[in-house]
Structures are given as structure tokens and as C-alpha cells.
Amino acid sequence: MTSTVVEPIPAGFGREIGGRLRDWVPAILVFFVAIALWEGVTTLFDVETFLLPKPSDIAQAFWDDKGTLWDYGLYTFKEAAGGFALGSSFGILMALFLARFRALGSALLPFAIAANAIPIIAFAPITNNWFGLLNPFSKMAIAAVLCFFPVMVNTLRGLTSVDVRSIELMRSYGAGELQTFRSVRIPSSLPFMFTGLKVAAVLSMIGAIVGEYFGGPTNALGVSILNDTQLFNFPRAWAGIVLASAFGIVFYGAVALAERLTTSWHPSSRGFRGE
Amino acid sequence: MTAVAVETRQARIVPALGRLATFVLVVAVLWGAWEGYKWLWETMGWTWPFVVDDTTMPHIHDILNAFREPITAGGPALIHPLLAAAWFTAKEALAGFALGAIFGFALAVVLVHSRLLERGLLPYVVASQTVPILAIAPMVVIGLGSKGVEGWKAVSVLAAYLTFFPVAINSLRGLKSADPRAFELMDSYAASSWSVLWRLRVPASLPYLFTALKISATAAVIGAIIGETPASIQEGLGGAIVNFNQYYSLQPTALWATNIVCAVLGLVLFGLVALTERLVLRRAPEHVA
């Protein structure tokens, strides 16, 4: 899907554009120009706003059904959040286990990375058969598996890419494995773990929505979007998509915020010395 | 000279054998876990998290046998239509992947030479990563389909989209990633922008490019499969999933077999990109614990 080790929004991206407001002007300009152009061209030339409706139409469709769409969105978000919690916890536990038993970890890591190449979402019909089409857990299971691998791979990378010298320092104190884990490996793995969690946050929402495309209850956002699409009600379908994106972004932001709060000491990706 | 050559070949065979052994072991463990879970749940009659029987969890050997059985009376063994479907999906994915990668890289080259364009466009390129493209898949395929665009073309467009943005973002990063002193060095040679691009920026960008390509290869396959499903594009794996899903209670093994083929397809394409990376790149190893 999106990524195992590449962040959707690269860290320092803001710095790449520039710190001053002036630097963002071209981007802001592009945004307004694009919106205005789209509205203008479609109104002026009466182009059939087929696949991509006018922004005003999308906004209108959302407004008309905001109550329903919001409820649907919440339902799907719960599936995503549940899958995220489940998959990420297992991912972290597995990473801790594999970091402790290194030989096992290095043997299995290539498989975990390769596992990400498997179209997990294609298993949605199977989870539907297991748990029942209408059971939210069928989608939660997909989201959980989608979240498991990025979180596990990234956390494992973080736990095992500590600067050699930090480990030597701990050994010189006579610290055991557990101590070393607690004092050095775990803190220095946090940035990596959060990278994985951010990826998982985005994937979980996508997993829930796309999983619902294979079937689900009518009060699910994915089902609603698919229905609207098949009925060619594109403005409403897009409204659903925008809502789904919004949930995904907010979820991502929440994880990013948690990251900022817990890792405000900005370690280098190679590890962190001391407490 | 020959002694050294023989030695290095041996040095590479041993870890390769180790890899193979681990692979076989992992597969064996998973197989055992599957059959063990099935046996335990069926014997104990547990129903959480889901009921276990031959429909929800067919025996692995039954699934493997399904490849050899025909799906329709007197028809070819299942593996044949599945492979044909896999090839169909693969072509869609590869077409989109190639297009998306080329244009993505081209965009990165343009952006690295124009700060203004970079500032104007990059935020949107990055923001598009947060848009659930897969969620739009049905819309694109169904929508374009009703306009007469053949299904597979719409799916390729999807795959291209899924490839374009990660490749553009990562390539841009890579093109900028060279040591500032290397740029000074090229300045000292009064090298042209073109030379700097080809001899410094592009080689420096390759590791970043391949990271994106590995991700995109997978995304393209998944995008192709998902894109096929809502429109039931019959010839591809997505269509096969929809088909066999309908008859799941009658013949669960067919759907499982299809999913295995999907998994293999994803792995094969990922593997091809990883292999290409191995051949093209030879970089310094990292020093970490």
C-alpha cells in the first residue's frame, strides 16, 4: 500500500519549502487558482462534471447529508481505529520479541518486509466469510493485519539500529539486556515506531473503507461510497471520500501529535545516548 | 585469482542456503500453525473469534489440490485461468507502474531545477499521499467505464497514480541528497546543469528512487486488483475474487487459491524490483547494532 519505511509526509517537509510565510505563497496561490479554474471552466463551458464534480457540488452534497455521512464515517472510523489498536499492539510486541531474540529477528525480517507486498485487502472477502458481512470485526481484522507489518518492521528497525557505542556504554556499566532495552533501545526506537504508527493510521482507514467495498452494512462509509458510485451520484460519493480522507488526516495528526509530545528531544535516527 | 573467486562464490552460497532453509522452515511453521489451529478449534468446538470448519478454514492440502482441479465441469485445471488472470492483472499493474515511475521521476527533475515550481506544487504532491487512492478506485473504473474507457486502461491509470506520487517525492529528495561539497566540486569543474544532473544528482537519487519503486510496485498490484473488483473486470484477479466469493460456500478453496495467486503476484513484482535494485546499486553498508 503506501509504505513500510517511508513516511507519507516526510519529516522536515515544512523546512524544505521554507520557514517564511512568503515561501508558501506559490502553493497557496496554486490552490486557489486550481479551485477557481475548476469552478470557472465547468460553469462557463458547462462541461459535464462527470468524474470530478465541482467543489461546490461536493460541498453541497456533503451539507445535504452531513448527519448521515458523519454517522457512516464514524462507524467506519471505529473499524479503522480498532484495527489500528489491534495490529499496532501486536506489531510492537512482535518487534520487542524479535529484537530480544536477534537471530530470529534477522531471519524473519526479510519475510516481514516481503509480506507487505501481499495484497492483504484481497483477503477481505474471506474475513467477511469468517465474521459475517455485517460484523465490523471483518473489516477490523483487515485493518489490523495492514497495520501490523509497518509497525512491526519500523519498530524492529528502531530497536536494532542503535549506535554501537551506546550499547558498549551500557555494557561498561554492567547493564543486562533488560536494562539496555529500557534505557537505550526503547527510547531510541520511538521515532521509528511513530513512523510506523503514522503509516498504520493512514492504512487503517483505507483498509476499512476498501474492505467495505467487498461488502458491509449500509451504515458504513465505504458501502455508501460504492453505492453512490454505482448510481453515478458522484458528488455524494466524493463527499464521502473527502470525509474519509479527513478522518485519515485527523487520525494521522493525532499520532503525529503524540509523537511530538513523547519525543520532543529530537534524537538522530541513529540512536540516543543517556536518559 | 581463481581461488579467491571460488571462495567468494562459496561465501555467497552458504547464506543463500540459509535463506532458503529459513523460508522452508517459516512455511512449514505456518502450515503447521494453520492445521494445528484448525484441529484444535474443531475438536474443542470453540466459536470465537469465528467458527472453524472446512468452509471457513479449508485444509491447506485441499487448497493446493484445488489448483489441479477444474472449476467448471470438463474445463481446465484452476491454475490455468488463475495464471491467465494473474498475467492480465500484472500487465495492468506494470503499465501503470512504468508510466507513473517515468512521469514521477521527470516531475522530480523539473522541480529540482525550479524552486518556484517546487514551492507551488510540492505541497500538493505530498498531500496527495494522504488521499486514499484505493478508495477512489471504484469511482475511477466505473466512471471511466461508463464513458467507454476499457476497464484495464482505467485500472492502469490507477496504478500509475499510485506510483507517480511516491516516486516523485522520493526522487526529489534523492536528487537533492548529494553532499553540498560534491556540488562545489562540480562547480569547480564549471560543469553544466545537465552534467550535474546526470553525474551527480541522478546517481545520488537512485537509493531513494528504489525505495519508492518497491513500495509502488506493491501498490500498483494492489491497486489493480482492487480496481478490478467493483467493476468485475472478468479477466483479472479482482474479477476472479468477486466470482469465487459468490460461490464461496460451495467451493471455498477456489477463493483461497485465488488469494494465494494474488499474494504470489505481489511478491514476484516486489522481488523483481528488489532484484533490480541489488544489481543497480552497490553502496556502502550501514554500521549499526
Next chain:
Amino acid sequence: MTEPAAAVVSIQGLTKSFRTGVTALENIDLEVAPREFVSLIGPSGCGKSTLLRIIGDLVTPSSGTIRVNGKTAHQARVDHDYGIVFQDAVLFDWRTVSKNVSLPLELLGWERARRKQRVAELLELVELTGFESSRPWQLSGGMQQRVSIARALSFDPALLLMDEPFGALDEMTRERLNLELLGIWEKAESTIVFVTHSIPEAVFLSTRVVVMSPRPGRISETIEVDLPYPRNAMTHEEPRFFELVTAVREALAAGHGGRAARDTAPAAEER
């Protein structure tokens, strides 16, 4: 006999101020004659690296004049009149040693056969024959620097600019490379402008040591090094060597009001 040749580098009244208001260099006058080995030494921030980059047209001066090889610095750069060596070897990881050395030759459009031959000559000069297919990370720091030097000499420039090339290396490798550099300088018949932190290194290598004062960088003193060439390991132990090192140290201290002595690297004999 030989006519008095034109200066390779000729700088008058050069000043460099950055937009941040920092004046890196003030009123620099410097002449470098052909085949000289001139070291620029001074405390951190005295602008010596900036001066080197101005000579290489990688930084533009705020005022004053500079001629390199009888042309503007810009023209000299475009005409490939100098080669530059940094403190980091700045080798391209994705190229072998030979291809790293031949990089400037490729840019100059030399054909393959000619490049190959030149690379072979250069690797012999820096004593790295046999490492043609090695990759940068397979070499030690000292070896990487030798590749960097070979690359800088590849198109036989009149002038070699070196920015603390041995600064990142250990003392023993440094001394060995100093000797090698003198050998290369003699064989290639080049002119060298050399930036360094190390007083013994400056004295050991140069015909002339230019001492700079801390920011804003000015030339506080120029010391002629009259030690005979060829120099060798024994030169370090000659009385005249100690005298010159002391002279440089005092010049640095004078330029810095006494603090300079602590700012620069201690001489070998003090350890």
C-alpha cells in the same frame, strides 16, 4: 633563461562581507608566483577557507580585485585552470576509484582511451595502482584523500587549491601524505595554495606561510620558509624548522592578542 612568470594568483584589496553582516575577509593582498607552495594558516573563522573559495570562484568577493592565471577567477574556473581538494574526499560512492578520478576528464570530453591512460598515470603517482575497481568505502581515509588528489590533478591544472585536506586524518597518515604531496608537487610542477590548521604542517610543506588574523580575516604576517627541498622526515628535527614553527606561532599569537596560540593545533613536539 626563464622570464619572470606572471603571478598565478594576484589579489588586491579583497574584502568579503556576507549578507548577515559578518566580514570574513578584509583588505587582503596576496601574490602567488608559479610553482610556489603557499599555506594559509589562522584560527577558526579567520576566513582562510573563504579566501580559497574566492580564488576558485566558488564565492564572490564583495570588493577588491583578483586575477587567477592572468584571468578573472570566473574565467579561470570555466577554463579549468585549477583543481580543488576538500577536507572530505568527496568521492562518489557509486563510482569506482578509476571512475572517480576520471570524473573531470569525462566532463572535459576526453575519449575513453586517453582517460584510461591518464587515470593509470595518476594512480601510480599517488601510489594506488591496483585499486582501480575499488569502491570509496573500501578505502581508508588516507587512501580516499589520495584519490581526491589524483582527481584534482587529472587535467593537469596550473593551480591546486587544498582546503585542510589532511585535517581529518591521524598524525602518522598525515605526515606520510605530506611527504607524498611534496613529491607530487615536484613531479606535477604545480602551484599550490594550501589551507591548514596545523603549524608544523604549514612549515613543513610550504615555500611561504601566510598567517591570518581572526575575523575579520586579514593577513597579519608572511613568513618565508627557507628550508631546502627535497624535505623529508628528518626536516622535522632540524633547528631551523623549530625556529620557523615558533615564528609562525608567534605571528598567530600577535595577530590574536595572545589567544591564537591556544586556538591552533599544538605542534608535534609539544605532545
